[in-house]
Amino acid sequence: MHLPSFLWLWRIAAWSMGLSLAAYVVLAxxxxxxxxARQNKQQRPKWLRPFHYVIGGTMVALIVLLLSIGLIGTIGYYGNLGHSAHLPAGLTVVGLTLVSxxxxxxxxxxxxWARSLHISTNLVLFLGFAIVTLTGWVVVQKYLP
Ligand code: HEM
Ligand code: HEM
Known part of the structure; x- marks a missing residue:
């Protein structure tokens, strides 16, 4: 299969990644x-928790979408997986997101413990995002003329 037929797929991936990073910032x-608010024993607005929850759910959906695009695109092009460090990086990000x-x-x-676990996985997730973006950027270079 030729790459141009896949370009639209990577385009969706790029948008999903941008939105995921934006969602991460909003969640942070x-x-x-x-x-x-909890530390200072202040009231927090009523909408804050549900808002955080909905943005969190959106980010989970985007990451699962990215995983499917990565897997489908790679299998469609090569017929198999595991072409670079991008695979373990991607799987780690998906795992961390689900644990979070x-x-x-x-x-x-x-x-x-659940709050500590939630906060720590999200801090590690930041590093995961950085690595998956870097390794993804490296594999994209292969396809560019
Ligand atoms: C993966 C999607 C996510 C979901 C579904 C989610 C959902 C939640 C929920 C339900 C709470 C509990 C709020 C409460 O009742 O006190 C919470 C707390 C929290 N979340 Fe998230 N969250 C997500 C991602 C993130 C990310 C990416 C960050 C930071 C980068 C983050 C930072 C926090 C922090 C700091 C708290 C603790 C608030 C407190 O101490 O009261 N969350 N989250
Ligand atoms: C959370 C974000 C991401 C996840 C979960 C993810 C997941 C994956 C997975 C599992 C694969 C299959 C890799 C293999 O079997 O070798 C893949 C392939 C790929 N991904 Fe991602 N990815 C993400 C972000 C990105 C980003 C930001 C880029 C570009 C900057 C990108 C570009 C690519 C490309 C070009 C491939 C084809 C692999 C190759 O040619 O070696 N991905 N992705």
Whole structure:
């Protein structure tokens, strides 16, 4: 199969990645807001938690979309997987995102570990995003004229 037929796929991927990074920034800001409101025993706006939740769900959907595009595009082009460090990087990001989303559903006063787990996985996720973007950028160079 020829690459031009795949270009539209990578274009969706680029948009999804941009939106994922934007979602991450919004989550970091609203998450930090909730965190400091709790530390300072201040009220937080009613919409803040559901907003964080919806943006979080959107980010999970985008990452799963990116995973499918990566897998389908690579299998369609090569017939198999595992062509660079981008594969482990991508799988790590998907794993971290799912752990983060699951731990978020567990956060409650009875389970203080869930909040720590949620916050730590999200800090590591930042590094994961950086690596997956870098390795993705490197493989894109192969296709550019
Ligand atoms: C993966 C998608 C995500 C979902 C579904 C999600 C959902 C949630 C939920 C339900 C809470 C509990 C709020 C509460 O009841 O106190 C929470 C807390 C928090 N989230 Fe997320 N979140 C996600 C991603 C992120 C990301 C990417 C960050 C930061 C970069 C983040 C930072 C935080 C922080 C700091 C808290 C703690 C707030 C506090 O201490 O009260 N979240 N998140
Ligand atoms: C969370 C974000 C991402 C995930 C989960 C992801 C996932 C994947 C996966 C699993 C593959 C198959 C790799 C293989 O089997 O070798 C792949 C391939 C690919 N990805 Fe990503 N990816 C992400 C972001 C990116 C970004 C930001 C770019 C570009 C800057 C990119 C460009 C590519 C390209 C060009 C391939 C084809 C692989 C090759 O030719 O070796 N990806 N992606």
């Amino acid at each position: 800001v609203t998450g930090a807001w909730m965190f400091f 989303a699951w731990s978020a559903t567990q956060i409650s006063p009875k389970r203080p």
